[in-house]
Each structure stands twice: as structure tokens, then as C-alpha cells.
Amino acid sequence: MERLHKIILEEGNALSSNVLKVDSFLNHQVDPELMYEMGTYFKNYFKDKGITKIFTIESSGIAPSVMTAMQMGLKMVTLKKQGSKILSGDVYQTTVHSFTKDMNYELTLSKKFIDSEDKILIIDDFLANGEAALGAARLVEEAGASVAGIGIVIEKSFQPGPQILKEKGYDVYSLARIKKLGENLIEFEK
């Protein structure tokens, strides 16, 4: 997605060879027009997959997901990172380890927002080690539903996530694929 590449180059900041800071348009401040265009790209790629619902993981996946859901005429569900006491007993839950943040969290989905007929599109802001997407996929599959695709805003293709998800057979579509990060360096895959 050309406009996303441009804004990553203009406003992105490689904090290290592993982490790209993009808080001016994705992780802190949000550019709604850019998010809308992301939604158009995701819709165009996944439109023939019979998708019934979009799932995302709080919090930075919400903006691109809601824009996609709006354009596809679907509902969007935010997977919570903590179990709710109120929802206890009526939830699917799985532990996810974040290597980037070196922490575990409980990814949680209320059972009333999924059924076995659902074909779910999972959308998230970053794909690094793939743990968040794999956790979301576990919840979908535990409910007997299927993962119809995984849409990612920024994939770091030098980290293990993209390969792991593709080896598991998931259809992964990323709007920007970063090959290399370094001081004053952001290099995209061709």
C-alpha cells in the first residue's frame, strides 16, 4: 500500500533493529483517512472469502479493523487482553506470550460473539513473532469456527511470525512488509 509505505518512511522511527515506532498514525495518534484506505485494501483482498466477522486484538488493531468491518458490512469483535470477571464461564481464553513486551496476557473472547459457522478475518497492527495472531486463531478454532484470513498493517518479515503463520496454512495479507530496520534505515520487501 503505497500511502502506508510513504508515511512509514516520513514518520516512522526505527528504535532498534527490531522495533519501529509509528505512534503518529497507528499506535497513539490515529489517521482515520489512512485507516479507511487500509480498510479498502483489506476488503478488496478478502472480499471473496465468505468472511462473516472481523476479530482484532486490543488496542491498536481496532482502528483498521473497524474501517474494514464498515466497508465489508460486518461486525467487528475486539479480543480482550484480560479475562473479565463478569464474563467468567462464558468465555474462550488462551495465554499469549509477547516477546516484544516480555509479558503474558490472557486473550479473551465472549462465547456469544462467535459460532461454529463463522469465517473470521483476524486483523492486527503488527506481525512480529505471530503470538497474538496465533492466540486469536486458537480462540476461533476452539469455538469450532474457521480463520478465513489474517490481515496485518505492518509485517516485520525478518521476524518469525509471517513464516509461522504461512506454514500453518493461514492466508496472511500485509499492507507493508519490512525487510530490515536500523538506524535511519527502513527497508521494505519488494
Ligand code: G4P
Ligand atoms: P506478536 O504478536 O507478533 O508475537 O508480537 P509481540 O507479541 O511481540 O508484540 C507485542 C506488542 O508489541 C503488540 O502491541 C505489537 O503490536 C507490538 N509491536 C511488535 N513489534 C512492534 C514494532 O516494531 N513497533 C511497534 N510500534 N509495536 C510493535 P500490543 O501490546 O498489542 O499493544 P497495542 O495493540 O495496544 O498497541
